[in-house]
Amino acid sequence: MSDYSHSKTLKHLQDAIAGEFLGHLQYRRYAAKAREEGHEAIAETFEQLAENEIQHALLWANELIAVDTTEENLRNAMNAELAGGDALYPAMADTAEGEGFRDTAGLLRRVGEIESRHATVFKNLLNQLEGVPEEPEKLPLPDRGKRFMLCKYCGAMEVAEPGASCSLCKNDDAF
Numbered sequence: 784m785s786d787y788s789h790s791k792t793l794k795h796l797q798d799a800i801a802g803e804f805l806g807h808l809q810y811r812r813y814a815a816k817a818r819e820e821g822h823e824a825i826a827e828t829f830e831q832l833a834e835n836e837i838q839h840a841l842l843w844a845n846e847l848i849a850v851d852t853t854e855e856n857l858r859n860a861m862n863a864e865l866a867g868g869d870a871l872y873p874a875m876a877d878t879a880e881g882e883g884f885r886d887t888a889g890l891l892r893r894v895g896e897i898e899s900r901h902a903t904v905f906k907n908l909l910n911q912l913e914g915v916p917e918e919p920e921k922l923p924l925p926d927r928g929k930r931f932m933l934c935k936y937c938g939a940m941e942v943a944e945p946g947a948s949c950s951l952c953k954n955d956d957a958f
Contacts, residue, residue, distance in 0.1 A: 784849060796843045803840035807833045854912055861905035868899030893951055897938040932958040 787793035814829035850856065872895025880888035932943045937952035949957035 784846065787847065793847070796847055799843045800840045800847070803836045803843070807836035807840065810836065854909065857905050857909040857912065861902050861909060864898045864902035864905060868895045868897075868902055871895075872898060890951070893939065894937075897940075900938065900940075934958060 787796065810829045810833035814826040814833065817823075817829060818826035851859070872891050876888040876891035876895065879885075879891055930942060931940045932945070932947075933940055934949040934952060934954070934957040936954040936957055937949060939949055939951040941947075941950060941958070943949075943958040945958055946956050947958050948955050
């Protein structure tokens, strides 16, 4: 892997990853709309090109993102999820709330909670890998005592029935 620090190429590669990923997301949404309107062939084309965009982003990510040992990767992932759940998302939610975007603030807070649960998952895996004999840390659950299910798409925890749609990511058959 090349050392791109202090280069314009670093910024270009970061922008390329963001652009390709945004293109992927746009094309996925366009595919859903085309399918909703009955244009299956167009939807499939959008989906194929969305996958192309992800592959392009992966090309640039391979230039920038170091892959270490599994132990170090778990530690890096845990720290990134902690930063998102403990600081980044709450700060973004506060800003959105202060600007009057209450619904967006609520979504940001919910995703921040999911990020914190992700950190716990990585911590438990790291402890397991390191042979720590402790009981795995429990995943934080809202309103204990209710039956919660985990969305298989976005990780939201909701009181839900099998086959229900997720209120966060809106995917059908999410639980």
